[in-house]
Amino acid sequence: MSKQFSISPRAVPSWTLRVSVPFAALVAAAIIGGSILALSGSNPLEAYRTMVDASFNGLRPATRTLTLATPLILTGLAAAVAFRMKIWNIGAEGQLYIGAVTASGLALALPTSTPRSITIAILLIGGIAAGAVWAGLAAIPKAYFSADEVITTLMLNFVALSFMNYLIFGTVSYWRNPETRYPEGLQIPENAKLPMISYRLHYGIVIAILAAILIWWILRRTTYGFELRTIGDSQEASRYAGMRVNTKILSVLALSGALAGGAGAIEVSGVVGRLDPHALSTHELGFTGIVVAAVARLNCMTVIPVAVLLAALMTSGSSLQRVLGIQPEIVFFLQGLIFLFVAAGEFFLANKVNITTKAPTRLEVDGGLTGE
Amino acid sequence: MAATEKEILQVRELTKSFYGVAANDKVSFSLRNGEVHGLLGENGAGKSTLCSILAGLYRPDSGDVILNSERIRFRSPLDASNMGIGMVHQHFKLISSFTVAENMVLGLNAKSRNISLGTVEDEVRELARQYGLDVEPSAHVWQLSVGEQQRVEILRQLFRGARILILDEPTAVLAPQECDRLFEAVRHMVERDHSVILVSHKMDEILSNTDRVTVLVGGRNAGTLRTNETDAAELAKLMIGSDHLPKLANKSLRRFVESTPVLTIRDLEVIGDRGTEAVSGASLEVLSGQIVGVAGVAGNGQREFQQAIVGRRQISGGSIMLRGRDITQLSSRARSRSGLAYVPEDRLGTGLASGLTLEENLILKSYNEPPYSHRGVLSTAVITAAAEKLVKDFDIRGARSGMPVSLMSGGNLQKAILARELSRPHDLLLAASPTRGLDLAATASVRQHIRADTEKGGAVLLFSEDLGEIVELSDLILVLAGGRIVGSYTPATLDISELGLLMTGAKVHN
Numbered sequence: 001m002s003k004q005f006s007i008s009p010r011a012v013p014s015w016t017l018r019v020s021v022p023f024a025a026l027v028a029a030a031i032i033g034g035s036i037l038a039l040s041g042s043n044p045l046e047a048y049r050t051m052v053d054a055s056f057n058g059l060r061p062a063t064r065t066l067t068l069a070t071p072l073i074l075t076g077l078a079a080a081v082a083f084r085m086k087i088w089n090i091g092a093e094g095q096l097y098i099g100a101v102t103a104s105g106l107a108l109a110l111p112t113s114t115p116r117s118i119t120i121a122i123l124l125i126g127g128i129a130a131g132a133v134w135a136g137l138a139a140i141p142k143a144y145f146s147a148d149e150v151i152t153t154l155m156l157n158f159v160a161l162s163f164m165n166y167l168i169f170g171t172v173s174y175w176r177n178p179e180t181r182y183p184e185g186l187q188i189p190e191n192a193k194l195p196m197i198s199y200r201l202h203y204g205i206v207i208a209i210l211a212a213i214l215i216w217w218i219l220r221r222t223t224y225g226f227e228l229r230t231i232g233d234s235q236e237a238s239r240y241a242g243m244r245v246n247t248k249i250l251s252v253l254a255l256s257g258a259l260a261g262g263a264g265a266i267e268v269s270g271v272v273g274r275l276d277p278h279a280l281s282t283h284e285l286g287f288t289g290i291v292v293a294a295v296a297r298l299n300c301m302t303v304i305p306v307a308v309l310l311a312a313l314m315t316s317g318s319s320l321q322r323v324l325g326i327q328p329e330i331v332f333f334l335q336g337l338i339f340l341f342v343a344a345g346e347f348f349l350a351n352k353v354n355i356t357t358k359a360p361t362r363l364e365v366d367g368g369l370t371g372e
Numbered sequence: 373m374a375a376t377e378k379e380i381l382q383v384r385e386l387t388k389s390f391y392g393v394a395a396n397d398k399v400s401f402s403l404r405n406g407e408v409h410g411l412l413g414e415n416g417a418g419k420s421t422l423c424s425i426l427a428g429l430y431r432p433d434s435g436d437v438i439l440n441s442e443r444i445r446f447r448s449p450l451d452a453s454n455m456g457i458g459m460v461h462q463h464f465k466l467i468s469s470f471t472v473a474e475n476m477v478l479g480l481n482a483k484s485r486n487i488s489l490g491t492v493e494d495e496v497r498e499l500a501r502q503y504g505l506d507v508e509p510s511a512h513v514w515q516l517s518v519g520e521q522q523r524v525e526i527l528r529q530l531f532r533g534a535r536i537l538i539l540d541e542p543t544a545v546l547a548p549q550e551c552d553r554l555f556e557a558v559r560h561m562v563e564r565d566h567s568v569i570l571v572s573h574k575m576d577e578i579l580s581n582t583d584r585v586t587v588l589v590g591g592r593n594a595g596t597l598r599t600n601e602t603d604a605a606e607l608a609k610l611m612i613g614s615d616h617l618p619k620l621a622n623k624s625l626r627r628f629v630e631s632t633p634v635l636t637i638r639d640l641e642v643i644g645d646r647g648t649e650a651v652s653g654a655s656l657e658v659l660s661g662q663i664v665g666v667a668g669v670a671g672n673g674q675r676e677f678q679q680a681i682v683g684r685r686q687i688s689g690g691s692i693m694l695r696g697r698d699i700t701q702l703s704s705r706a707r708s709r710s711g712l713a714y715v716p717e718d719r720l721g722t723g724l725a726s727g728l729t730l731e732e733n734l735i736l737k738s739y740n741e742p743p744y745s746h747r748g749v750l751s752t753a754v755i756t757a758a759a760e761k762l763v764k765d766f767d768i769r770g771a772r773s774g775m776p777v778s779l780m781s782g783g784n785l786q787k788a789i790l791a792r793e794l795s796r797p798h799d800l801l802l803a804a805s806p807t808r809g810l811d812l813a814a815t816a817s818v819r820q821h822i823r824a825d826t827e828k829g830g831a832v833l834l835f836s837e838d839l840g841e842i843v844e845l846s847d848l849i850l851v852l853a854g855g856r857i858v859g860s861y862t863p864a865t866l867d868i869s870e871l872g873l874l875m876t877g878a879k880v881h882n
Contacts, residue, residue, distance in 0.1 A: 012774040223740045223748050230736065233727040239684065240714075240722050241736045242705025 010352045017349060025345030029338040036333065042326050047334075054319035055312035063201035065312045067271060068283070071096070072307035073208040074263035075289025077215050080298045082256035084219070085232035089253055091138060091153025092260035093286025094160030097277075098134040099127035099261025101164055104175060104185065104268045104275040107192035116191040123192060124207075124265050131261015132254040134160065139253035143246040149253065157286070164277045175275045185274035194270035202270035209304060211259065216300040228252055260286055283314065295343045297350060306342070313338060380405045380567055381426070381457075381536060386435035388421055395421040397591040398435065403536065408558060408568045410578040410599070412611060413588035414669065414837070419571045420462075422588070423538045426569075427459035428452030450479070458529025459538040462545070464521050468514040472496065472507060472524050476531045492531075499530050503560045504553070519550035526557065530566075537561060538569045543577060544671060547648075555581050573669050575604050575876035587611050608872035612839065631659035634695055634831035635681075635800045641689030642676045642855075650676035652855045653690070656833075658800060663822070663832040665846030666857075667839055669875055673855035674835050675717075678804055681833075682714050683707045695799050708737055711799035715789050715806050717835075719782065723789040726778035730771035731759040734792050758795075766791040767817070783814025790821050801825055804835045819845060839871075853877050 034044030055065045075092045082089035103123040110119050138156060141147035167173040169183050177186045194202040219225035231238040231248050238245060263285060272279045292310055296302035313335045320326045320334075381403040388396040396418045403409050411419045424430045426437065428446030436443055439455055446452045452459075466475050473492045493509040500507055505523040513521060522542065529537055539558075543551045558568055558581065572578050578585050579599060586596040587610040594610045635658040644650030651673045658664045668674060679685035681692060683704035692700050699707050708714070720726045724733045735744050735755055743754045763771065766787045770780045777785060786806065793801065803822060807815040822845065826832055836842050842849055849866065851859035851874040859874040861867070 009776070009779065012772055221750050221752065223745045223750060226732070226735075226739050226750060229732075230725045230728060233725040234721050236718075236722045237725040237736070240682075240704070240716060242703065242708055 006354045007351050008354060010350060013349050021345045021349045022342060025341040026338065029341035033334045033337050036337075037326075037330065040327070040330055042324060042330075047320060047324060047326065050320055050323050051312075051316035054316040054323075060199050061315070063197070063199040065308060065315050066205050067201050068315060069304075069308045069311035070202075070204045070208045070270070071263040071267050071283075071285045072288055072292050072311055073205075073212060073304055074259050074266070075286050076292030076296065076303040076307050077212055077289075077300060078256045078259035078263070078286075079290045079293035080296065080300055080303055081215055081219070081228075081259070082252055083293055084298050085228050085248070085252045087142070087249060087252055087256070088150045089135060089138070089153050089256045090150060090290060091135060091156050091286070092256070092263075092289050093281075093284060094153075094157035095131040095134045095257040095260035096264035096267070096286045097157075097160040097164045097280060099131040099264030100268045100272075100280050101167065101175070101264075101275060102130035102261070103127035103265030104188055107188035107269070108174065108186055110189075110192070112189045112191060114191060116195075119189075119192045120194060120269060123269060124262060127265025127268075128258045128262045131264065132258040134261065135253045135257020136250070139250045142253065143249045161277075161281065164275065164280070168275060168277055177274075185276050187274050188268065192269060193273060194266065200271070202266075204266040204270040207262075207266060211262070212300050212304055215259075219300065224251075260289070263289075291339070295339065295346060297346050302346075309342065310339070378405045379403065380440060382436075382438040383422070383426070384436040384438065386422065386425060386437070387433045388425060388430060389433055394591050396425070396432070399588070399591065399593050401586050401593055401596060403567050403569060404584070405567055406562050406565050407583040408562055408570055408581060410582035410585035411569060411571045411588060412573065412575070412578050412585055412607060414573060414611060414839070416837070417588040417611075418591035419588055420540060421591075423459060423540055423569065423571060426452065426457055426536075427538060428457070429459075453529075453532050453534070456533055456535035457538070458532060458534030458536070460522065460525040460529060460540065460542060462541045464525050466513045466521060466524060469512065471510055471512050472516075472527075473509045475513060475524060476509075476528050480532070496527060496531060499527055502564070503527075503530065503557050505530075505557050518545050519547070519553070522546070522554070523557070530561075534566070536567045536569070538571070540571045541573075542570070543572070543574065551577075573876060575607060575873065578607070579604060604873055604876075605869055608876060609869045611876070612868055612872040631661055632695075633657050633693075634660050635833060636693040636696075637681070637690065638693075639690040640677070640680060640687060640692070642673070642680045642685060642687050644673070644676050649688075650855050651680065654852070654855070654857045655690075656850060656857060658831040658833050660799075660829050660831055661826050662847045663826055663834055663845050664848045664850060665834045665836065665842035666850050666852050667836070667842045667871065667875060668852035670837050672853050674804070674852060676855075677852070678714075678716070678802060678835060681802055682712060708796075711797060713793035713796060713798035713801045715786075715793055715801065715803040717804035717808070719785045719789060720778055724777050724785060727776045729773065729775060730763070730768065730777050730780070730788060731755060731773070733777050733788060734759045734762055736792065738796060762788075762791040762795055765795075766821070783810045783817075786810060786814065786818055787821075790818060794821065794825055799831060801830055801832045802835075803832060805837060806834070807836075807838070807841060839875075843868075851875055 030048065037044040037047050054061050056062050075096065078092045079089065103126055106123045106126045107119065110122065134156060135153070138149050138152035141152060142149045167175045168185055172178055175185050177184050194204055196202050219229060227238065227243050227248055230241065231243060231245055235245055264280070267280060268275065288310065292303055292307050296306040317331045317335055320331045321328055379402045383399060383401045385398040385400055386396050387394060387398055399418065399422055411422065413419050421430065425432050428449040428451050438444070444455060467478065470478065473489050473496055476492055476496055477487060496509040505527050507520050507523045507527065513524065516524065522545070526537065542554055546554060561568055570578070570582055582599045584596060585599050585602070585607065587594040587607060589611065637654065637656050640651050640654045641649065642651040654677065656664065666674065676685060680687045683702060687700065691698055694710055694712060697710065699710060702710065716722045725736065738744050739750065744751060744758070762768065768784050768787045768791060770784050771777070777788065801822065806822065807818050810818065822832055834842065834845060843866070847862070849861045849871070850857050851871055853874055854877060859871060861871065
């Protein structure tokens, strides 16, 4: 007699599970993280209070968290929509930079007399289009020559980063402020900046949430989204149903790039205010979006809370170091632990583990093999 | 040949079931020293299961394997290999980035670990010379042709000291000249006192290369014969078995004199994946209200034939007409819209997208047509209502909203595909092995739906490896072998043993 574990997909998780599992994951992470904190000589309760204070408690910390969550929602969506179709776009980082370069260039080029709404609309559209085109550079070889998009999108990140750095540090470009001694980008005019909601939180968060709803709606309610989901599930079945797979690969990569490019434009217009390579690359927003999408199990609406949670961990981490003097290694450990548990919770939400006690059956020895 | 009467391997009453279905049902059989013993049978007759047991891959549920008068029990393929039994599988088990010599020592016992590759290469070269299995030991496997890879597989078994070689459908992957070389090597093996089990469903091959032959039918031994005392006709009769075929007398003969042709295929030529001709000059006609069954052993062009009809594979010659309209140049979606329904052999993955729900799979082909969508937006209420109706009409069970179809049973999946295909306007239903793997109730229901479709004037082209199914359903039976249509029978003119001969590629002279 032996105990056996088997994992099978859960048909439809109930609402109570959907709420209680992530909550239980957070509690479990807090308990384990707390013991580590205690062992390392910190007071866990104090640490958790500091984390909550720094990320959620009060308008100022909450807006700071949501400001950081804004680009993460968009890059998380960018990854989710592509990964859904098994297109591994890991180039959101570069697509975001190109979106930022384009948006800041447009902001500097437009006359300052242009109404704010029109300026913002133009630079958003510009950033979105540029991100789409940048992703398209990887999409065309993927669709027509089966070039691996993991390599192409990844490499294009470095091209985009170098290009952005060159515009500010390598030459006196249109983007660079000619008057400062230390190279930095020119401030974009006021009419190109997204309006603020509260403290430093700008209306980009609304755009990001609307984007999540829109992508959810496209995937669930349109024939285009139906095709994407079918192709993501089985290319053979979609070809059998008469779908044009190659054009969909092109379009989904462009859509993914557009979301990342839009994130870049929003960062320039809402937070950074100029083309600032350092500020734009410090959080690795594009790569972090992949983590967001993965933990959200590629579900567009789940991307929002996951991005907020990750942003909260990122903002509270720095104040743990600053306020309590906890070593950065412990902080990273704590962040990783919480995220790991949330990700594990998502897994147990989608799958159930069956424990049976029984004698081994004959079928076991056959492994995966079957008869003729 | 060097065959003697001494029996080296005996199998007694071997039984092996998978999920309650017996793949081997009390099979007994014996192998003599130095003989080539053919195992003949249709797909699913239990040949591969029997060989896998002998090679230590499966453990039998009951029965004995006796090797050199000693009862043995293999716990793994390594046990079998150590006792001198080696199997060459249809799908090679080689590591393509390794050299031939490296593949030889792969998985060998730890004791022999410090052998030098140079020594192995010399040994392999010598073995290759002795047995006429020409291959370069220092070459990487990915550089080798399929025929050469097979030689590597055989050499590997010989290198490990195999006295008994099991070759599972060895010629399925080979060109004709390579087949001759293979059988040359087999003769070298028996001359050196090896024994060979040759698994095949090709009659000619068995007749010209074996000493004895055992015919398996439905997991049972239908008889062991000396090859030089039998002929193709006798073997075919054994292989088809008559008792499991439905009674033909009960079948009403329907007449189609006034019916119009629905599908007309003329001189179809299709190139297969390996660049060789998979379908050569096939012509057929399906009339309104008629079921045309295409019988044949798998791998004789069925897949390519179907893909050509539905527009998933380029054709190199001929024409396909649906209701008098040439559809040869149309895309698969356009063909589906002009009235072609298709139930593919592969249910999950081709017929259905396994991660989508039943509701979504039911609109897989009509999602972009009204009333299911308007201007690119899905009409969810209409889709749900249509799905509910199909679930009721076709008695599809086990689906829940939001649940992926991969969690449903095979019978219900097949009903779902039928429901989708038959509910769309169609003139022709192309069905491939529609009841494979289904239980009795599901099989009956699927066949009932197919029959009912013809009563409404539909035409059906049925591909199946299950001869019983073909005979039970068809108004006209065609035989496909080697990519050609080699025979045609109505229920009145059906000659089962002749049909069996044709299926196995034997020539019949009228």
